[in-house]
Amino acid sequence: MPRAARPSASSPIDLVHLATQTCGDRDLERSILAMLARQIGTAEERLRVLSLTDRVHLAHALKGTARNVGAFALADAAAELETGPSSEAALSRLIDHMNATRRFAAELA
Secondary structure: OOHHHOHHHHOOOOHHHHHHHOOOOHHHHHHHHHHHHHHHHHHHHHHOOOOHHHHHHHHHHHHHHHHHHOOHHHHHHHHHHHHOOOOHHHHHHHHHHHHHHHHHHHHHO
């Protein structure tokens, strides 16, 4: 089923994708979600104070992690900041997605 057709694709984390990535292992899913929430919290604290070069590196790492777990809106926002690290609008959108994804992940973990 295409990603956009999945009901969970509209949430901050596509749970069908995550379940596929973890072969349905619920304990592993909870562990991954808890790590994601922590990573997002750490990244958010650092984003505003990093140099533009370091902001690009952090956005790239966050993009990869987000795609792996199914946080596709977060990954897209990270990709936008990665290509335009000085954009305050891109930074703001990324932080909004980070907050939504962190809360969602923490609730599920």
